[in-house]
Amino acid sequence: MKIVTIIGARPQIIKAAALSRAIRNNFKKEIKEIIIHTGQHYDENMSQVFFDELGIPEPNYNLNIGSGLHGKQTAGMISGIEEILLKEKPDYIVLYGDTNSTLAGAVAASKIHIPIVHIEAGLRSFNKSMPEEINRIMADHASTLLFSPTKTGLQNLIKEGFNPDNKAPFTADHPGIFHCGDVMYDNSLYFSEIADNKSTIMEDISLNGNSFFLGTVHRDNNTDKPKRLNALFEAFDEITRSAEIPLVLPLHPRTAKLLQKNLRPELYEKINKNSLIQLIKPVSFLDMIKLEKNCRMIFTDSGGVQKESYFFKKPAIILRPETEWKEIVQQGCGIIADADKENIINAYTYFSKESEKLQFPPIFGNGKAAEFILTTMLENR
Numbered sequence: 001m002k003i004v005t006i007i008g009a010r011p012q013i014i015k016a017a018a019l020s021r022a023i024r025n026n027f028k029k030e031i032k033e034i035i036i037h038t039g040q041h042y043d044e045n046m047s048q049v050f051f052d053e054l055g056i057p058e059p060n061y062n063l064n065i066g067s068g069l070h071g072k073q074t075a076g077m078i079s080g081i082e083e084i085l086l087k088e089k090p091d092y093i094v095l096y097g098d099t100n101s102t103l104a105g106a107v108a109a110s111k112i113h114i115p116i117v118h119i120e121a122g123l124r125s126f127n128k129s130m131p132e133e134i135n136r137i138m139a140d141h142a143s144t145l146l147f148s149p150t151k152t153g154l155q156n157l158i159k160e161g162f163n164p165d166n167k168a169p170f171t172a173d174h175p176g177i178f179h180c181g182d183v184m185y186d187n188s189l190y191f192s193e194i195a196d197n198k199s200t201i202m203e204d205i206s207l208n209g210n211s212f213f214l215g216t217v218h219r220d221n222n223t224d225k226p227k228r229l230n231a232l233f234e235a236f237d238e239i240t241r242s243a244e245i246p247l248v249l250p251l252h253p254r255t256a257k258l259l260q261k262n263l264r265p266e267l268y269e270k271i272n273k274n275s276l277i278q279l280i281k282p283v284s285f286l287d288m289i290k291l292e293k294n295c296r297m298i299f300t301d302s303g304g305v306q307k308e309s310y311f312f313k314k315p316a317i318i319l320r321p322e323t324e325w326k327e328i329v330q331q332g333c334g335i336i337a338d339a340d341k342e343n344i345i346n347a348y349t350y351f352s353k354e355s356e357k358l359q360f361p362p363i364f365g366n367g368k369a370a371e372f373i374l375t376t377m378l379e380n381r
């Protein structure tokens with residue numbers, strides 16, 4: 001079986017590690033994987049670092065599309081992916097998540113009838129102002145095999161008309177939907193001990209276990225809207241000062257570029273002078289896992305980081321108006337605080353008192369989602 005995998009943004013490169021590892025370990029003879037990197041993310045610490053660290057084969061193709069407006073960026077990817085698909089003629093194209101690279105892969109493959117496998121299918125925020133919501137709906141509805149990491153994801157697909165009783169042979173008009181667990185959980189389990197042994201981030205930035213907070217901010221809705229970005233950083237400033245605990249923020253380049261422009265000058269200065277707010281460059285995956293495992297609490301608008309908070313049993317304060325990962329909130333381990341200063345501070349106060357009582361039952365599978373996905377693909381080729 002020949003598959004073409006599309007990656008482009010940081011989380012997709014990380015997710016792809018789980019499937020590539022499962023192919024290498026269990027399906028070396030049966031599956032040949034060709035990797036196309038769209039080049040959506042390109043900085044060393046947003047892309048190459050993950051290949052170096054996670055054992056992902058170097059991409060067979062890099063389209064080097066880079067950053068740009070949605071239309072131009074996605075169109076460039078569609079055209080590049082189409083050309084390669086016509087040449088490689090794979091049995092499947094494999095798409096991850098909800099980025100513009102995902103959408104481009106879906107459009108290119110569906111028009112030339114290459115069956116699409118969508119990993120992380122069925123996730124919905126029910127907020128179509130998010131570019132990701134459009135990307136994931138369109139990718140799901142063009143797919144032949146849809147793998148959902150959560151039961152909620154599967155239910156969302158059923159509500160949109162997907163039939164869970166469909167039997168093989170599957171096609172884009174008669175798709176198969178599966179609940180399979182999360183490839184990110186596969187990765188977190190696999191790399192957890194490796195991170196303990198290899199990452200030196202704690203020493204590098206002088207941190208001790210359980211005595212710092214971790215945060216990430218990168219959603220366009222937060223970075224590009226000054227009111228929201230100011231509210232987030234006001235909350236970070238107030239919480240770090242009152243708790244006298246540092247907050248480590250590995251800043252996505254999008255956020256790093258917009259901080260000075262979109263924060264009020266007094267707040268920007270205050271943040272720079274607050275030695276408890278440690279703004280650092282994006283870190284490698286092993287470093288990120290090490291930080292997640294050792295921090296006290298996580299503030300994030302990232303999908304992946306929300307889940308990793310749960311995997312590593314840390315409370316998550318979700319800096320968005322809603323989440324696709326409803327289970328985390330239902331379980332009481334995440335609080336949706338949006339970009340609202342008071343909500344963030346209240347969520348922090350609550351978790352400061354209650355975090356010892358939180359329970360994190362396994363809801364993201366058994367760490368073998370990648371094997372399940374590959375076996376299902378082989379059975380339905």
Ligand code: UD1
Nearest residue numbers: 009010011040041042043046067068099100131132253254
């Ligand atoms: C993209 C995804 C988002 C995902 C995120 C993961 C879309 C629409 N969005 O958002 O779903 O959560 O990746 O991180 O696909 N930049 C750099 N260097 C890089 C990459 C980006 O400087 O290597 C800067 C550029 O200024 C760029 C901006 O970040 O314009 C945004 O990058 P882009 O890939 O368009 O979107 P993300 O915000 O990264």
Ligand code: UDP
Nearest residue numbers: 010011250282283284285288302303304305
């Ligand atoms: N991540 C990382 N280094 C960082 C920040 C995040 O390796 O500095 C990892 C994180 O552990 C998770 C993934 O990147 O696996 C999440 O990606 P991101 O937040 O960019 O996107 P999202 O998941 O929101 O689409």
